[in-house]
Amino acid sequence: PKTIGIIGAGRFGTGAAQELVRNGHHVLLIDQDAECLEPMAHQCHTAIGNAEDSEFLAEAGIKDVDAVIVAIGDNETASNHATINCKDFGLYVVAKATHATHGKILDRLGADYVVYPEHDSGVRLARLLTRSSILEMIELYEEVFMMEVNAGGELVGKSLEGLNLPHRFGVQVLLILRGNKTIFPVSAKDIVQDGDRVVLLGSSESLHRVAKVAE
Amino acid sequence: PKTIGIIGAGRFGTGAAQELVRNGHHVLLIDQDAECLEPMAHQCHTAIGNAEDSEFLAEAGIKDVDAVIVAIGDNETASNHATINCKDFGLYVVAKATHATHGKILDRLGADYVVYPEHDSGVRLARLLTRSSILEMIELYEEVFMMEVNAGGELVGKSLEGLNLPHRFGVQVLLILRGNKTIFPVSAKDIVQDGDRVVLLGSSESLHRVAKVAE
Ligand SMILES: Nc1ncnc2c1ncn2[C@@H]1O[C@H](COP(=O)(O)OP(=O)(O)OP(=O)(O)O)[C@@H](O)[C@H]1O
Ligand SMILES: Nc1ncnc2c1ncn2[C@@H]1O[C@H](COP(=O)(O)OP(=O)(O)OP(=O)(O)O)[C@@H](O)[C@H]1O
Structure with missing residues (x-):
């Protein structure tokens, strides 16, 4: 089984955490808001703090994971900082982008894979309907x-x-x-x-x- | 080809509109914010107005579509009103839910299919990574x-x-x-x-x- 770090326990991050745990993998779930971590608190490791702070990430154990998902939405600055911090640790990073331009920035910061969850879901629904x-x-x-x-x-x-x-x-x-x-x-x-x-x-x-x- | 109505031209709604148009289907895209309609203005029919207003929806031509996607996110009330209005017109409605409880409400209002785009994308990414x-x-x-x-x-x-x-x-x-x-x-x-x-x-x-x- 793999160990995956997830920064941001919104719907996207939590959805990923649930599926990973269901398939027997280990998850380190990080969020600055303790309430967001609550639903997954009994199924995976959690850490409360600001992902823009690389010392906090290191103490949380992020360096030991096989890959990181940066699942921060609205706050682009936090998403960019979290991505840079994880790349500096030499980690494989998948980052969620809010729009195409944010995606370009994440690419330049070295994100290994950029996803657009809302857009992709819209595309898939269109295929389903027709x-x-x-x-x-x-x-x-x-x-x-x-x-x-x-x-x-x-x-x-x-x-x-x-x-x-x-x-x-x-x-x-x-x-x-x-x-x-x-x-x-x-x-x-x-x-x-x-x-x-x-x-x-x-x-x-x-x-x-x-x-x-x-x- | 089919004609699909989409209420809410956010990332999800626009993603669906683009894929439908790419496959030769017709789209009626509705939003209260003209700026959100701009990217798709040359590829599909658009209408600017409040989807909570059933007269506006009827004038926009929503009754003639094969199915409707209610793609309104943050504003749950608007999403519920748009869903009810379309169900009253006898239309097949796919509605995006913000969380599980909103999804339950949409079910009770008669939505034919409820989607959770952010959660589903998280699940798919988890599978891809492992x-x-x-x-x-x-x-x-x-x-x-x-x-x-x-x-x-x-x-x-x-x-x-x-x-x-x-x-x-x-x-x-x-x-x-x-x-x-x-x-x-x-x-x-x-x-x-x-x-x-x-x-x-x-x-x-x-x-x-x-x-x-x-x-
Ligand atoms: N600097 C940060 N450090 C840690 N967690 C953060 C930071 N900034 C935001 N978050 C967390 O990231 C999570 C997801 O972010 P946000 O709610 O902005 O995205 P979202 O796109 O609405 O999420 P989703 O669509 O997945 O529900 C939130 O739970 C938020 O607390
Ligand atoms: N009453 C309404 N009538 C018409 N359009 C509406 C109404 N309420 C919201 N919208 C539109 O719906 C679109 C999507 O809503 P919103 O931005 O809240 O969702 P979102 O979840 O952030 O979108 P996405 O994740 O798809 O980018 C917006 O463009 C907004 O202008």
Whole structure:
């Protein structure tokens, strides 16, 4: 298990602390407001103080962690100071930015990874709300997408072997959803039926090409 | 394409608006502060006014949308009023909550879906930071997981054909991450190298079994 330092026990910092503890990792949670530390006081190490003070951070034991999350929101100065202090200790720092310009500053201060929690959550919600078979193209890795295609057109009534999707389109069939059953792992002899949802893996172009054939 | 109403053009609301527009959907973005609407003014419909006023919302055209995101943060009263107004118009409402108790209130007011952006982002970051072959098991479909395994042990130096993972363990190799290259699609002759991260699909038991062999 890892030990992660978190500076700032707001909703974001506390959310991270809870998930880390749930997965068996150790957390050092720091905040200047004792009340914010209260919810996690029985599950992780806590320290009350000002993260702009590098002596306080050192006494709290921040140097022994594997990585630090600077989760301070509104007070940009405190976020910048906490980031610099942790970088000077040679730590890996993930810092939350309030806006793009703050993010640039954190980059220049040496933050290893900058996150924009509110913006990112907005983006994810937009994807959730507009889920449909084409738009459901989830990017699993760079340029490798997963997509559900409603079986229609040429796909229906043929075996996976007969359809030969890997060679014709460069896509892989991951599984087939039929009613509330999941067919996994798939085999060459499986026959695609009308109403099936076929889950595919491939580049976005190749998935679009298969979606056209399935209409 | 869908039409989504967004009330509150903060970071969360604007993040959602940008992603919707990027995917070809239509957005009606509402805020009481004209400055907040400025960044999106050329990409979507905007309306300036107080969302607590149901007549203003009706005149802005909110009734014609497929769903509404109430993305008001600090002002809980405004968030509750905007939610009630939209529910009275019979709309599907996703509302952002500041804390768990606010979330309960939004539930009782009929919000169809309540999100906690800051908390959720903290949870996701915790997972990202502690990505190790076991923890990063993402459930793609019921009982079908995707997992990255750091290639070690018996996996190294063998071809995918030689490893025969589908028959031995019931798992499928989706792709191989080697440095900053992605090997996709994979072929039977591909040889697993030390340092590779192999991305697999399978049940959680079978993935755990492969992870043990890869240690
Ligand atoms: N200098 C500091 N030292 C330690 N803790 C600090 C410092 N400045 C702010 N904090 C703490 O950081 C926490 C998060 O900051 P803040 O509330 O400004 O961000 P937020 O963006 O509203 O948080 P969230 O969105 O995660 O709820 C607060 O609990 C605050 O007490
Ligand atoms: N009654 C209202 N009618 C319309 N817009 C409103 C109303 N009340 C607040 N807003 C707008 O909602 C937006 C988001 O609210 P606020 O800034 O409180 O949330 P936030 O949580 O800080 O936002 P984010 O985290 O998304 O940046 C602001 O741009 C604000 O002008």
